[in-house]
Amino acid sequence: MTVTTEAVSRPPWSRLGARTGRGRTGGKPAPWAWAAPAILLLLTIHYLAIAAGAWYAFTDWSGASPRASFIGLANFRHILQDHTARTALTNTLELTVCFVVAVNVLGLLLALGTRRTLKTRNLIRSLFFAPAVLSPLAVSYIWQFIFDYNGPLNFILRMAGMGSQQRAWLGSPSWALWTVLVVLVWQFAGLAMIFYLAGLQSIPDELEEASAVDGATPFYHFRRVTLPLLAPALTVSFTFTLLLGLRIFDQIIALTGGGPVNATETLATQVYKQTWVYGRFGYGAALALVLSLLVAILAFAQLAVLRLRERGG
Amino acid sequence: MASVTFARVDKIYPDGTRAVSGLDLEVSDGELMVFVGPSGCGKTTVLRMVAGLEEITSGELRIGGQVVNKVEPRQRDVAMVFQNYALYPHMSVFDNIAFPLAARRLPKREIRERVTRTAALLGLEEHLKRRPRNLSGGQRQRVAMGRAIVRQPQVFLMDEPLSNLDAKLRVQMRVEISRLQKQLGVTTIYVTHDQVEAMTMGDRIALLRNGVLQQLGTPQELYNRPANLFAATFLGSPAMNLFQATIRKGGDGLAVDIGSQCIPLPSIAVNGHLSEYVGRRIAVGVRPEHMIEPSAVRAGHPRIRGEVVMVETLGSERLVHLRVAAEPVVTDDLLEVARDVDVATVEALRDEVREGAMVAVARFDADAAVSAGGPQEAAIRPDKIHFFDLETGMAIR
Numbered sequence: 001m002t003v004t005t006e007a008v009s010r011p012p013w014s015r016l017g018a019r020t021g022r023g024r025t026g027g028k029p030a031p032w033a034w035a036a037p038a039i040l041l042l043l044t045i046h047y048l049a050i051a052a053g054a055w056y057a058f059t060d061w062s063g064a065s066p067r068a069s070f071i072g073l074a075n076f077r078h079i080l081q082d083h084t085a086r087t088a089l090t091n092t093l094e095l096t097v098c099f100v101v102a103v104n105v106l107g108l109l110l111a112l113g114t115r116r117t118l119k120t121r122n123l124i125r126s127l128f129f130a131p132a133v134l135s136p137l138a139v140s141y142i143w144q145f146i147f148d149y150n151g152p153l154n155f156i157l158r159m160a161g162m163g164s165q166q167r168a169w170l171g172s173p174s175w176a177l178w179t180v181l182v183v184l185v186w187q188f189a190g191l192a193m194i195f196y197l198a199g200l201q202s203i204p205d206e207l208e209e210a211s212a213v214d215g216a217t218p219f220y221h222f223r224r225v226t227l228p229l230l231a232p233a234l235t236v237s238f239t240f241t242l243l244l245g246l247r248i249f250d251q252i253i254a255l256t257g258g259g260p261v262n263a264t265e266t267l268a269t270q271v272y273k274q275t276w277v278y279g280r281f282g283y284g285a286a287l288a289l290v291l292s293l294l295v296a297i298l299a300f301a302q303l304a305v306l307r308l309r310e311r312g313g
Numbered sequence: 314m315a316s317v318t319f320a321r322v323d324k325i326y327p328d329g330t331r332a333v334s335g336l337d338l339e340v341s342d343g344e345l346m347v348f349v350g351p352s353g354c355g356k357t358t359v360l361r362m363v364a365g366l367e368e369i370t371s372g373e374l375r376i377g378g379q380v381v382n383k384v385e386p387r388q389r390d391v392a393m394v395f396q397n398y399a400l401y402p403h404m405s406v407f408d409n410i411a412f413p414l415a416a417r418r419l420p421k422r423e424i425r426e427r428v429t430r431t432a433a434l435l436g437l438e439e440h441l442k443r444r445p446r447n448l449s450g451g452q453r454q455r456v457a458m459g460r461a462i463v464r465q466p467q468v469f470l471m472d473e474p475l476s477n478l479d480a481k482l483r484v485q486m487r488v489e490i491s492r493l494q495k496q497l498g499v500t501t502i503y504v505t506h507d508q509v510e511a512m513t514m515g516d517r518i519a520l521l522r523n524g525v526l527q528q529l530g531t532p533q534e535l536y537n538r539p540a541n542l543f544a545a546t547f548l549g550s551p552a553m554n555l556f557q558a559t560i561r562k563g564g565d566g567l568a569v570d571i572g573s574q575c576i577p578l579p580s581i582a583v584n585g586h587l588s589e590y591v592g593r594r595i596a597v598g599v600r601p602e603h604m605i606e607p608s609a610v611r612a613g614h615p616r617i618r619g620e621v622v623m624v625e626t627l628g629s630e631r632l633v634h635l636r637v638a639a640e641p642v643v644t645d646d647l648l649e650v651a652r653d654v655d656v657a658t659v660e661a662l663r664d665e666v667r668e669g670a671m672v673a674v675a676r677f678d679a680d681a682a683v684s685a686g687g688p689q690e691a692a693i694r695p696d697k698i699h700f701f702d703l704e705t706g707m708a709i710r
Contacts, residue, residue, distance in 0.1 A: 209366050210399035212386040213470075214413040214460065224412070228403045 056285040063281035075286035084262050085270060085287065091177060092266040092294075095184075096245035102185045103241050104234075107192020112222075114193070115200050125197070129190035136187070140254030143183045144170065147255075170256050173263040180255055180264050184248060192237045199233025200226070235306040242302055246295045267291040315377030315467040315500055316342045317363060322372035324358050324524070332358040333524040336372070345494050345501040347515030349508060351547070351653035355524035356504045360470050363502060364393050377467055387416075392461035393470040397477065398453050400445040400460075406432075407441040410459040417464075431463040434493070451482045458490070462497065469494070469501040475510065487514060506653070508548050512536065520544055522649065542596060542706040543646035545699060551601050551632065553699070554673040555647070557640035558597045560590045560700075569597055572639035572670075576615045582695040586709050590702075595709065596642040598699035601632065604675035604691040606683075614692040621689045622672060626679070633675045633683055635691060641671035646706055 032039075057075055061068030079085045110128050114121050131139060146152050147169035154166040169179040203226060211221040227234075249268040252258060258265040258273065267287060275284030317340040324333040333355045340346040348356040361367040362374060365386035373380055381389055392413070400409050407428055408415075414424045432438050435455045445453055454474060461469055474490070475483045491514050494501050505511055511518050512532040520527040520535060520543075528540040539545035545553045558569040567587060568577045607616060619635030643666055651658040665671040675691040683689055700709040 204397070204399070206395055206397060206399040207401060209364075209386075210393065210395060211401075211412070211416070212366070213364050213389075213391060213393045214416055215387040215464070216412070216416040217387070220416055224415075225401055231403075 053285055054289050056282050057289045058286075059282040061282045061285075062279050063275065064279060068282065071282070075283050076290070078283065079286060079290060084265060085267075087262045088265040088267050088270040088287075089290075091262075091264065092246060092268070092291075095177060095181060095248065095266060096242065096298075098178075098181055099184050099188075099245040099248070100238060100241045102181070103188050103192050103245075104237055106185060106189040107194075107237065108196045108230075110189060110193040111196035111200055115197060125193070128193055131187045132191040132194075134187070136250035137254050139187050140183065140251045143186075144255055147179055171260055173261050176256055176260060176263045180252055183251055183255065184245075187251070188241065188244060192241060195233050195237035195240070196230065199230045203229045231306070231310040235303065235310060238306060239299055239303055242299055243295060246291070246298065267294070316340060316375075317346075317468055317500060317502065318373075318375040318378075319359075320373040320375070322359075322362065322374055323370045324355070324362060324367060325370045331524055333362070336524075336526055338519060338526065338529055340500055340502060342500055343498045344516045345491070345503060345514060347503045347505060347511040347518045348521060349505055349511040349515075349518055349547075350521035350527075351649060352506060353523075354521040356506075356521050357472055358524070359521070360393075360472050360502055360504045363389075363468065364391055364470050365389050389468075390464075390466050391468040391470055392464055392466040394454075394457045394461050394472065394474045396473045398445075398457040398474075400453060400456055402445055405442050405444060406437060406448070406456050406459075409445065409456050410437075410463050413460060413464040427463050428459075431459045434462070435459050450478050451486060454478060454486055455489075458493065462493070465497075465499075467500065469499050471501065471503045473505050473507075474503075475505075476507075483510075490514065508550065512548065520547060522646070538708070538710075539598075539699065540708055541646070542598075542642065542644055542701050543650065545598050545701065545708075546647055546650045549600055551674045552650075553598045553600050554604065554671075555642035555701075556597045556599075556637070556671070556673070557642055557703070558595055560587065560593060560595055562591055567591070569595075571597065571617065572637065574618060574637075574639075576617060576693075578615065578698070579613065579695040582615070582698045584700070584710050587700055590700075590709060594703050596701040596703050598701060599673075599693050600697065601674040601676045603694040603697035604635075604673065605694070606675075606677045606681045607690050607692045609678065610692045610694075615695055615698075616690045616692050617673070618688065618690050619673065621683060621685050621687055624683055624685055628679065630679050631677045631681055631683065633677050633681075633689065633691070635673045635675055635689060636670055637673050638670050640669060641665040642701075642703070644703075644706055 056068060058070055058072060059068040060071050060074075114125050114128070148154075149166070149168045149171070153169065157163060157165050167175060170176050207225055207229075208221060211225055216224065247268055248266060249272065252264050252266060252269050253272070256264040258269040268291065271284050271288045271291060273284075274280045274287060319336040319338050322333060322336040323331070325331050336359065348359055350356050358367055362369050363376070365381070365384060369382050374382055376389060376391070401412065404412070410428045410431055411424050414427060419427075428441075429438075432441055435458060437452070437455055437459060440448060440452060440456075445456065448456065454477075457474065461471075471490070475486050478486060487510060490503075503510075503514060515532055517529065517531055518535050519529050522543050528535055528544045530538075535544060536548050539548070539553075542555070546555065556571045558571045560567060560569055562568070563575065563577055566578060566580055567583050568575050570576075604617070607614075617635075617637060619637040621633055622636045623634040625632040625634070641662065643662055648659060648662065651662050673691075677683060677691075701707065702709055
C-alpha cells in the first residue's frame, strides 16, 4: 500500500495557491494557505467590525433609533466647529507629547539606575514596575485622595511652609491636565523602564570598559554608545507609550471626568461621552475615526523616524 | 612610552577570592611582556588592573613612574584590545578607530589624518565605511588594534586578542602584532593561555599560577631552565616527561632509579645540589626532543627502556610513545595543568598512577625504524635532564 505524506502536510485549500501558480515553493503548499483561515477570521471579526463602526461616522445614528441616515462629512465638519472637540484634540496632543517624553526619560533614568549589580535591584525594579500592573481605576482613586484639597499633598506643602502653593489640583483648570499627567507618568514609567532594561542588557559591558579605556567620560559613553545601541528599545518604548498616551481614558474619567471646564477632555473621553452619554453615536464614531487616524499617522511616522535612526540613517 | 611596575600588588575580590598575590615585576619601556598561565591564574585580572578596570587591593602599580592605583581608566593613557574586540557595533570602522580621539575632542582634521594613517598601517583603507558585523574575524581584530594604536598610548594591553581566530589566521596575526609592536615600540602587556603565542611573541614571559608569579624570564629561559614543575609542564608540546626516581650513588658518580631501571648520570647531568638528594625521591624531567633514537648518539648517553604503545608520524619526525615501568609525577601543579588541557588528560594521569607505569614521549627521526608493540630504548641527552624536588616542586640546581 502506498501512503502519500502529501495529504498530511498540505491543507486542502492549498490548491488555491497551486492553481494560481504563485506562492508555491517546489510543489510544497503555499505558506499563506496555512494562515488563510486565521486571516479570514481576523478580517471578519476585527476589521469588518471596525469598518462597520467607521461607516456610522458618516451617519446621524443616535445609537437607540433603528434608523441611521447617511450625512456625508457633516460629523467631521462639526468636529472642526465644535469647541469641546478642538479642546479635546489639543489636550490629547499636549498630554501625549508630555507623557511620551516624561515617561521615557524617567523610564530610561530608572533603567540606568537599577541596571547595576545592587543586591536589591530586583526588588527596586519590581517596586517601580508594580504601578504598571495595577488597575488604572485603583491608581486613580489613590491619587485622587492624594490630590484632594484636604489630602496628603497639600498637607505636606503646609508642613513644608509652602501653604501658598496649596490648591485643588484636580479642580483647577490650569493645573488639572498636568496633575493627570503626573499620575500617568507615575503609573507607566516602570513599564518604560522594563523596555530600557531589556535594551541595556543586550549591550555588552565590555563596550563600557572599552570606552572608559578609550578615554570617554560616562556622559560621552552614554551619548555615543549606550543611546545609539538602545535604538531598538527606544523604538518599542516610544511607539508603545505614544499609543498608550493617545488612548488614555480610564485615569481621566476616574480622576476628573474630563473637567474642570473640559480642561482634561481628550478625544478618547469625548468619544465615550458623545456616544454613550449624549447618545450621538454617529458623531462619536466620527471622533473615534479621527482618533484612530491620529494614532495611525503619528505611530507610523514615529516608527519610520525611529527605524531610520536605528539603521543609522 | 613608559614602563609598568607592579610592586607587591594584590587583588582580593569581595568574596575573598585571591586573584593576584604579591606580584612584583617591571615591564620595561618598549618591551612586550606576555602573561601566561592556565584559566583562572589571574592573568586577565593583572591586565584589567593596569587598565584601571579592577581596583588594586594592596600594593602599588606605576605607569611611567607615576602611581596609578586611583587613576581613572581614561586618564591612564593605556589602550586595550579585548578578547571579543569590543568594537562599537553601530559605528563604522572609521568611527571605531576614531573613537578614542573624538572622546578627547581632537580637531576633526587631525582625527581624519590619524585614522587614515592607522588604517593604512593595518590594511583597512577599503573597509573604513563598513560596520564591524560586515567584517571577517581578522579584520575586526585589526580594527581593534587600530583603535588601540591610533591614540599612541603609553601602554598597549592585549587580552587574548587572537583566541577567536582560526589557527591559520592566528599565526598570521601573531606575526602582524609582533611586527607592529616592534615598529611602534610601545610597551605591551599581552595576556594569553596559549604557550605558542607566549613563546613566539614575548620578549619576556611571566608565568602565573593561582595569582602567583611562578617564573619570569625570556622564552628560552623558561623553556630551558624551568623554575619548578609547573613551569616545566606548562611550556612545551608535547609536555616534558616527568618520572619519579630515587637518586643514589653509583659507580663514579650519581645514578637515578626509574622504576627497575638504574640510569647512571654522566657528570654533565649532575649539578651542585643534586648530591644532597641521595636516597630521596625526586622528579626527573626530560623533554621529548631530548629523548632520541639511540643510534643517533654516541655510546655513553643514558638510556631508558620501554614498550612502544604508539608512533605518531609527523613527516619531519616521529613521536614515539613509550610505556615505561615507572611512577609518574602527580602533584597539584601538574593536575592543574592537566585540568587546563581537558578532563581526559587528568584521567590518563590518574590511570598511570594506578598502573604504576607511565607513557613517555620521545622524538625520533622521521626515518627511525620503530613500530608499536615492541620494546624500545631511547637515549637521553645528559645535559638536558631536569631535576625537581618532589616536595616543593622547585628545580634542583
